[in-house]
Structures are given as structure tokens and as C-alpha cells.
Amino acid sequence: MPRLDRRAQRSREALQRAFLALIVSEGYDAVSVRQICAKAGVSRATFYAHFKDKADLKRKGMLGMKHQLAAAVEASDGGQQPFAFSRALFEHAAAHHGQHRALAGTRGGGIAQEALQAVISDLVKADLARRGRASPSAVAYYTGALLGVLTWWLERGAKPSAQEADRLFRVLAT
């Protein structure tokens, strides 16, 4: 049995979708709760029944992305090569292009940088540890580098394929 009433689920999803669309077109700061509700076709009272405020909506959205990402990486086995997870990361980003751009791009005010950074940082740390090369500065270095290539690639419209972007990163990193 579904944990959530159909109506509740519809409202939630409509709000999330509207939020992402507005972030892209207006920028995170400029988006108001009213706008989100209008675009979602949902009463403002309903918004507050689901989320504490705009930041809460953002937080829950990022939590979802975090889980998706972690699952995608988990599901892929890139073998033993260094930074094996990066391929899955680029491919997930390509598949959910709009979502990533909204949250990680400049328009989103780098809202998701924090969350992405946390996920990537963990992956990098584990990877380096496996190879006996983990140091805090190295983790910061490779995390930043990967995030740099990822956002660069997203902002130019995920233009080269995910596979190619992944290769570009890995060539530089090794």
C-alpha cells in the first residue's frame, strides 16, 4: 500500500517540478513561494502542508537527488580502475540534465554544490583510500576537479557525451 495519498503525491511532485523550472528561468533567490504554487497549480496552504519553507523544498529535492545518485553509482561497477564511479556520475547527470543544471548551475546559485560536493567527496575518499592515497588535501583536490569538470560540462549543455566528458576527467586525474 502506498505510503502517500495520490493527491499528496501529485501536489508534491507538481511543486518540485515547478520549483526546478522556476530556478532555471528566474534564479533561486528570485523565486517566491507564491510563484511556485501558481506554477504548480496548487494552493499556498498546501505548500506549507508539505514543506516548511522554500529552503525545505530545496533540501528535500536535493536529498532525492543524492539518493538517486548514490544508487546509480552503486549499481554500476566500473571495475578496479581509479575513479571508477565517475562514469556513472556523468551519465546520471546527462539523464537528469535539467535537474542538475537547475541545482548545480549558476542560475541555482550553486544550491546543490554543497550536496553534490558531499556525495562526490565521499566517493573520492573511498576510492583514494582503496588505493592507499587518501589525504584530506587530495580528497579536496580531486573532488574540486571533478566538480569543476562536471559543472563546466553541464553549463555548456552536456555537449560532448557523458563518456567523453568522463574520459577527459580521467585523463587529467591520472
Place this chain on the structure above:
Amino acid sequence: MPRLDRRAQRSREALQRAFLALIVSEGYDAVSVRQICAKAGVSRATFYAHFKDKADLKRKGMLGMKHQLAAAVEASDGGQQPFAFSRALFEHAAAHHGQHRALAGTRGGGIAQEALQAVISDLVKADLARRGRASPSAVAYYTGALLGVLTWWLERGAKPSAQEADRLFRVLAT
């Protein structure tokens, strides 16, 4: 002769200072113009005489930092070695620790990431070009890596010396 009336300069600086302090203690989003004025001991009308809004204050503050940084890098000659400018960058960050942390740290919502990113990106691009290794992806890669190490270092309180942090970066990058 001074381009700016003493009074005007005092007000400006008081507002900038108050803004930075509040960002650190409250976080960028939570800071209101009223709070800034109260902390600066300045009338709200005065604020609007100097800045269009909070974002404008932020923008002008970052412009200042950008110029400082560029000047600091310009003034130093790190010889011919790769990424010669990075030393000056870390040292400037150490000298203006509070300012950097307010704008680049998590508390500031990564407000300055954009500005820092732009400055560093230009420097990296020029450096790589000089060595005939410039490609958009490489610029993104090293810019991200340097930004990653820099923010990591700042958030742990600029704990190892600037010199040491610089060395850590350069070892990984070359």
C-alpha cells in the same frame, strides 16, 4: 583629493564590515538590510543611497576582492614554474581570512564561488596557454581543483600555512 566624502566612505565601510560579520554569523540568506544597517550604525536610507539592494552590496564587495586578488597576484612573480600564481592566492586568502571565509565558505552560500572561480579560471587559462596545454576541460579541471583545495583549507581555519597549502596543491597538480 579623495573621490569620496569622508562620511560616505565611513558609511560604506561600516556597511561592508557589518555585512561580512552577519554573513558569518547568520548566513547570507538570513541577513536583512535592516540588520546590516543596525549593526553598521547607519540609517536605512543611507544604505539605499549607496547600494541598490543586498545583492548590489554583495556584488561591490566581491568586485573589491577581485581587484585585490588580481593585484596581489600581479605583484608577485613566482618565476616560471607551473601555477606560479597559486602561492600569492593562498597568501592573500590567509591575510584576508575572515573576508574569504564569509564569501567563499558554506555560510556565505558559496556567494563568492562565482567571482573566485572567474578570477582563478582566467589565471589557470593563461598559465596553461603559456605551456601550450590549454583546453577548456583542463581549465575547468585545474580551476575546480584549486578552488577545492582553497575552500577546504579555509574551512579548516587556514590551518597549515599558506605555503604548505600551496605546496599540497602543486604536488597534486604536477
Place this chain on the structure above:
DNA sequence: AAACGTGTTGGACATGGTGTCCAGTATCTT
């Protein structure tokens, strides 16, 4: 199908921030 439970609605409300304006006052410059 009917009854129940729960999500949704729209509107009211108090609160507080925003950006603008102005007349009076304080301070700087010449």
C-alpha cells in the same frame, strides 16, 4: 455504494522586509 478520513482550497490575519521619499540636521569641503 456509502461512510469515513484526509488532502486541498481560498481567504483572512499579523508580522516584517523592501524600496522610496522628504524635510531637517550634521558634517565635510572650499
Place this chain on the structure above:
DNA sequence: AAGATACTGGACACCATGTCCAACACGTTT
């Protein structure tokens, strides 16, 4: 000293926020 310019503090209209509620509609359950 006189003129210029910045500051003050308060008023203003406007808009967004977050909370509440009674009426309603939809989904779920029996």
C-alpha cells in the same frame, strides 16, 4: 563662514511569509 553634500528618522505603499480555519473534494476502506 558659506555652500555643498551626506546622514537621519520617520512615513508610505507594496509584497511575501507563515499560520489558521471552515468548507469542500477526493481517495480509501468497509
